[in-house]
Amino acid sequence: MRADGRASEELRELVVKAGVFKNAEGSAYVKMGNTVAVAGVYGPRELFPKFLQKADRVHLKCRYNMAPFSTKDRKRPGQDRRSQEISKVVADALEPVIFTKEFPKTGIDIYIEILQGDAGTRCAGINAASVALADAGIPMRGLVAAVAAGKVDGDYVLDLTYNEEEKTKADVPVAYAPSMKKITLLQMDGDLSQEDVKNVVDVAIKGCEKVHEAQVGALKNKYKEAML
């Protein structure tokens, strides 16, 4: 039993909504416990500066940003080293499912805003971005779902909160594309044996599959409403 009453392989309360903003071509809202992320997508559209254009595929650009009010101590606005690194690994996590070669020389912009942070912000951001990409109608091989796992007091635990992250032997965020059975993001901080790493990743993948159901549900919901 965990501090918030969850079982070890249970996700936090998960809310996924597709199409939450007007201007962005695709958008999504994701709440995982007390972590809240929104994402908006523009494109494929003309890409500037021109040297970024790729002759054979779209250039995927991602900006992960934490709102100054999203943390206990105010976060200084703007991109620090951490957010730049996360922006890169998030773009890499999403690219495998996108038919990038359909749109040469163009760019897709993914903007992720973390409104409230309680660990797992990059995963919540990926979950929102993936739904936003689908909502924007971008051709994809499937969705990418993400969730972190770790090991606390000898148990493998899924979807860590900030308090659990402090206690965990390791924090392992994983993004997974269920339709391709591929891991598209993997990071880790901590101290685990090789066997533990394999098991933690397996727990995370199972979690990703649950997140994936919620993502699909959100997209279906949006278009069900549109048809009424």
Place this chain on the structure above:
Amino acid sequence: MMTIDEGYVHELAEKGSRLDGRRLDEFRNAEIETNLIKSAEGSAQVRLGNTVVIAGVKMSVGEPFEDKPDEGVLMVGAELTPLADPDFEPGPPDIRSIEVARVVDRTVRESKMINVKALKIDDEHVWVVNVDLHVMNFDGNLIDAGSLAAVAALATAKMPKYENGKVNYDERSGSLPITAMPVSVTTVKINGKLLVDPSKREENAADARLTVSVKNDGNICSLQKGGTEGFTTEELHEMLRLAGEKQKSLRDSLK
């Protein structure tokens, strides 16, 4: 569309060979030279094939972070100097150097290589340890070369004297509180094949990349996936196995 070079690297990988004739699971020779910079508290130059990275350790006395009042400060930076590659440009750190710095930082930090609690001087003062990586020649795998350089430089650093509220850099003695030696092993996936220690041309042709950092006891202290494709759990397991195997010779080169 693939460039001709990428296509060639893919073709070779398919046949189980590489541009420089290495086996797919063969690391380049790592040569480490320490204490080459007199102005630094610790330094190391790593040659990993044609990749050359210098790490310098500078120490100063500063305030602890508010949320960690009992711990010294450890920071890793990386600079891809424009002389190291025709494609590197001067200017603020770009995402490549940020990633190298942050992954090396996590490798050192998460392995608990430095006992940061022992860096506390008094309630207001702690040692601030800066490790700066300077890439002098680029031929791929900066993360592994950078980790080796950072670890070698930290392991051989000598602490300056702190007296009457001043740091005396002329008198250095005693090592940093070292408790572990992490090494990192990077593998790339090219055309479904796994290659360790990629060169620059192999990195350009790679579909995905994984860095695994391993401690003395064989436990893993950090992971970082890169690249625009994914990999399967079987591939992950093979990459973990390769890291466990390859870390041994890297560890020997640190001695």
